[in-house]
Amino acid sequence: MGFSKSILTLCFVLSIFGSYTVQGQIASDLLVIANEIGSTNLTKKQVIAYAKGEKNFWPNSKKVVIVLPSAKSEIAEAVALTVYKTNSGGMQKYWLSLIFQGRADPPVFLGNDEETIRFIEKNKGAIGFISAKNKSKANDYLIEVKTD
Amino acid sequence: MKIFGSISFKIWIYFSSILFISSGLVIYYFPHQQEKAILKYRGKELQELCRTISLGVELSLDVNDFQKLKKSLSYYQKKRKDFDFLLLMQTDTLLGKESIFEQITDKSEFDFFKIDTSKYLMKSEPFSTPIMDGRVIIGLSKNRVSKEVHETNLPIYITLLVILLITILLFYFVARTISSPINQAIKNAKLLQDNHFESFNILPKNSGDEIAELHNALISLKDSLLYQKQDNKNLLDNLETKITERTDKLNQTLNRLNEAQEIASLGYYSFYDQKNALFCSENIKSILEIETGNINNLEHFKSLIDPEYIEEFEANFTKQPIVPFSIEIRTNVIDGTLDTKKWIAINGKCFTDKETGKCYLSGTIQEITARKNGEADLRRLSQAVKNSFNSIIITDLNQKITWINDSLLKLTGYSREEIIGNTPKMFQSEETDPETKKTIRENLKTFKSFKTEIQNKGKNGTSYWLELYIQPVLNEKGIAEGFMAIEIDITDRIEKEQLIKQYISEIEEREKEIKDINTNLEIKVAEKTKDLELSIEQIQKSQQELIKKEKLATLGLLVAGIAHEVNTPLGAIKASAENLDYLFSKDFFDVINKVSLTDFRQALEFYVSLKDLNSPDTISQRKYAKTIQEKLNLNYPQIPNAFALSKELAIIGFDDISNEATRLLQQENFNEIIRTVRLLLNIQRSLKTISDGALKSSKIIKALNVYSHSSDQTQQSIFKLKDNVDNIIALLWNKIKNNSAVKNNIPENIEISGFEDDLSQVWTNIINNALQASNNKCNIVFDYLEESTHHLITIKNDGPQIPEEVIGRVFDEFFTTKKRGEGTGLGLNIVKNIIEKHQGKINCTSSEKETLFLIRLNKLN
Structure with a gap:
């Protein structure tokens, strides 16, 4: 009986810790950064919806500008897997399909985290992904990602 | 018609036709060419757009530049209503299959793979990237292009039609303007032709073209004609006077000449x-x-x-x-x-x-x-007289011959010179009848026509007979100027008459001779007839003998079977008699000694009620005994020796423990009573077997007696047909009983008049034949149908079919299909003779299914 109680307690604790994540982190090695999107935190579901072009405007009415890593970027596969549940080629085909149908504006593909951070800095409403190791370079733009 | 033939109409119709044909050609070819040009232009446009979008796709997937693709697509979106579909096709590089990656179309149920590509103008451009290969396809409906062309051309057609109508109208006025002076010139020419110079119409001055020159020429012609007309008139006046005078004179002369000619x-x-x-x-x-x-x-x-x-x-x-x-x-x-x-x-x-x-x-x-x-009449008459077969003599009034024909020369043998100038008396002789000569003389004196027969003589002294016609020859005033004699040679006729007389006398003599011969012939014929009758009688006797022999032969064949048939009931009689002997020598005394009178009475009562039970055979007895024993063991366990008792009950005829059996078992001394009942039943059943055996033997013997009865009977008798057939079935039963069956459906009451023995032979032969042909394996059926004047008997069997080539000969004497020594070939021939003896008829037909004998016997036989 004593052992069961301990397990239940552990589950409760984990559930509490589970709903709280590290700031900007959508996956173990990916961070979400954005510039003036009217909020500093988003749920993972919201991040994916914006990144997939399902929503075109932020709550502050600014237009959503999506920044994605190009195929040569080291986080390309991680972003494709996390957001689009596919590889980088699949991600490109996803956008090809969307643009072909005229349902979204094309995203901006950039080669590395530095370019991504620079683009975010310059474009309000832009959202992008960088590697967790470059967190310190984009502290001002990190978005707190909550689990659902 | 005048309008259609006019110059103005011709000019108008000529130009209008050219205009119509030209317009028609333009209307026909212009839209086609226009449509072709538009399609070509649109094709180029589609191709360019395809290339742009394809490039956009390549840039998007190669360098992630989706902006170019968006721009190229924005152009498509702007002109979207001009196109029907845009397809982004993806090619599976491994399988080489193509599938639709994306499509843009306004049609809700659009399926690219099901559309009729001939109805669409389509262009495509391939793209190739590391991520995906494929092509971009843009298409638009050709109907859309045609519709556009039609809509564009409609106002052009209307305008063209209005221009056409105006042009035709203009042509009409132009044609009228050209034809008007020509028509006036024609009218003037006609007036000149008809000498109506006064109505000649001078045209107003014009520009001096060809028509004006024609008109001036007509005016000159008119003046010239007027001058000549006056000159001719003067000449004609003089000429007419002279001609009239001369014509009158000539007519007078001509009239006289015609009158003379007419006469x-x-x-x-x-x-x-x-x-x-x-x-x-x-x-x-x-x-x-x-x-x-x-x-x-x-x-x-x-x-x-x-x-x-x-x-x-x-x-x-x-x-x-x-x-x-x-x-x-x-x-x-x-x-x-x-x-x-x-x-x-x-x-x-x-x-x-x-x-x-x-x-x-x-x-x-x-x-x-x-x-x-x-002339022709005279010639014909002359020829008739000259060539006549009869002799003709013409004399003058003094009877001197003036003319003769050639036939007389042939008849008499004289020459013409010897006869002419002589009198007909030169032909008479001493044989000529004086009375005839006298008659001739008297008639000539009175100039009367007359006829006679006379015997004359020729130059060589030969006599001949003539039929002589003499009549006077008259001139045109009816006065006699001579005589004409026509002589017909009748010598042949006279000689033939004499010959006929001679023949008649000879025929009379011959008739007498024939009468004598006929008398002898009748006697000879009577003798021959008697001989023939004797021969026929002998033949009939032989035939009768033949039937008898056939019958005996059949009987011989049947004897073994009949003996067997008689022997079987005799055996049964013998066995039953021995059984009775045994019963009375042993069992009967045992029962009498052991059974009380009361029990015997009881047994008698049971015997009366059970005597109709049939005695089961040995196998059934065992089966019944087993059943009864089981029931006895179950229901009557107190009864000792149930096995023996059940056997007794089974022999009596019980198949189970019935009510009657129960009643028996309830009796006090049921063992004794059952034994007594069984004894009584044994005696009764043995007696019945003896009676049945004797009856069966008697029946066979009777049938044999009827069959073997002498067939020399000359008197017919009345007998039952069914019995007659049944007798034969009984005789043949030994052959029939194993694998065949004979069914006699002839009603009981049918009586026929005839020779009973002979008809028995008929049934025997027919049944025998069927059995022999089928190796004793067939079904034979006798049926009867009464007709007003006949008995109709049919005998059919399901034996083998009689072949078609044989069936026509089955009734022939000595015809048989059996092996040598097996058949005489007389069986069916005898059948036929017997039926014919009864004034009846027999026919035979055969098919795969059955063979049928149809016998008709006359009721009045």
Whole structure:
């Protein structure tokens, strides 16, 4: 009986810790950064919806500008897997399909985290992904990602 | 019609037609060419757009530049209504299959793979990237292009139609303007032709073209004609006066000439050979009875001549004779123009025309039909008299011969010179009857016609007989100027009459001789007839013997079977008798000694109620005994020796423990009673077996007796047909019983009159034949049908079919299909003879299914 109680307690604790994540982190090695999107935190579901072009405007009415890593970027596969549940080629085909149908504006593909951070800095409403190791370079733009 | 033939109409229709054809060609070809051009242009446009989008796709997937793709697509989106679909096709590089990656179309149920590509203008451009290969396809419906062309062209057509109508109207006015002066010129020319100079219409001055020149020429012609007209009029006046005078004189002369010719049935003619021109006077037409028209050429005249005379006519008429000729020819009857053929005499000679110097034939034609007919009559009469087979003599009043025909010369043998000038008495002789001579003399004196027969003599002294007709020859005033005698040679007839008399006497003698021969012949015929009757009687006897032998032969074949049939019931009788002997010698005394009177009475009661039970066979007995024993063990365990008791009950006939059996078992001394009952039943059953066996044997013996009865019977009897057939079935039963069956459906009450034994032979032979043919394996059925005058008996069997080539001969004497020694070939022949003896008929038909004998016996037999 004593052992069961301990397990239940552990589950409760984990559930509490589970709903709280590290700031900007959508996956173990990916961070979400954005510039003036009217909020500093988003749920993972919201991040994916914006990144997939399902929503075109932020709550502050600014237009959503999506920044994605190009195929040569080291986080390309991680972003494709996390957001689009596919590889980088699949991600490109996803956008090809969307643009072909005229349902979204094309995203901006950039080669590395530095370019991504620079683009975010310059474009309000832009959202992008960088590697967790470059967190310190984009502290001002990190978005707190909550689990659902 | 005048309008359609006018110059203005022709000009107008000519130009209008050209205009119509040109417009039609333009309307027909212009839209096609336009559509082709548009399609070409749109094709290029589509191709360019495809290339742009394809490039956009490549940039998007290669370098992640989706902006170019978006721009190229924005162009498509702007002009989207001009296209039907845009497809982004993805190619599976491994399988080589193509699938739709994305498509843009306004059609809700669009399926690219099901559309008819011939109805679409489609262009495609491939793209190739590391991520995906494929192509971009853009298409638009050709119908859309056609519709566009049509919509664009409609106002053009309307405008063209209006222009066409206005042009046609303009052409009409132009044509009228051109034709008006020409029509006036034509009108003036017609006026000149008809000499209406006063109505000549002068046209107003014009520009001096060809039409004006034509008009001026007409005016000059008019003036010239007016001058000539006046000059001609003066000349004509003088000429008419002179001609009138001369014509009057000529007419007078001509009238007189015609009158003379009419009286003489004469006409004149002139023929100009070079022109083939023939002139005939009215009299000639009258002679040839031509009512209308003229005979104006030689062919026409020749058609009026009898073909027989054409050659003669041509020989004289067409050779331009300088010396006058004269021919007599007959005319023809053509199409009823002439009622009868006529004779005409044509005279003529060639003359020379003073003006032309050419020769022409001129002469007369005269009808000579009456003269020619008279000549023909005379000729025919003369020939008839000359060539007559009879002799003809013409004398003068003094009886001197003046004319004879050739037949007289042949008859008498005299020459013409010897006879002419003599009298007919030169032919008479001493044999000539004086009375006949006297009759001739007297009749000649009175000039009467008379007939007689006379015997004369020829030059060589041969006598001949004549039938003589004498009559006076009269001149045109009816006065006798001589005599004519017609002599018919009747010598043959007289001789034949004498011969006939001789023949008649000979025939009478012959008739007498034939009568004598006939008497002898009748006696001989009677003798031969008697011999024949004896032969027939012998044949009938032989036939009867043959039937008897056949019957005996059949009987011989049947004897073994019959013996067996009789032996079986006799065996049963013997066994039953032995059984009875045994019962009475042992069992009966045992029962009498052991059973009380009361029990015996009880047993008798049970016997009476159980005597109708059939005795089961041995196998059934065992089966019943087993069943009863089980029931006894179950229901009557107190009964000792149930096995023996159940056996007794089974022999009695019980198959189970019935009510009666229960009642028996409830009796106090049931063992004794059952034994007694069984004994009584044994006795009763043995007696029944003896009775049945005796009856069966008796039946067979009776049938044998009937069959073997002598067939020499001469008197017919009345007997039952069914019994007659049944007897034979009984005799043949040994053959039938194993694998065959014979069913006799003849009603009981049918009685027939006939020879019973003979008919038995019929049934025997037919049944025997069927059994032999089928190896004793067939079903035979006898049926009967009563007709008003006949008994109809059918015998059918399902044995083998009689072959078609054989069936026609089955009733023939000595015909058999059996092996040598097995059959005589007399069986069915005897059947047929017997049926015919009963004034009946028999037919046989055979099919795969059955063979049928149809017998008709006369009721009045």
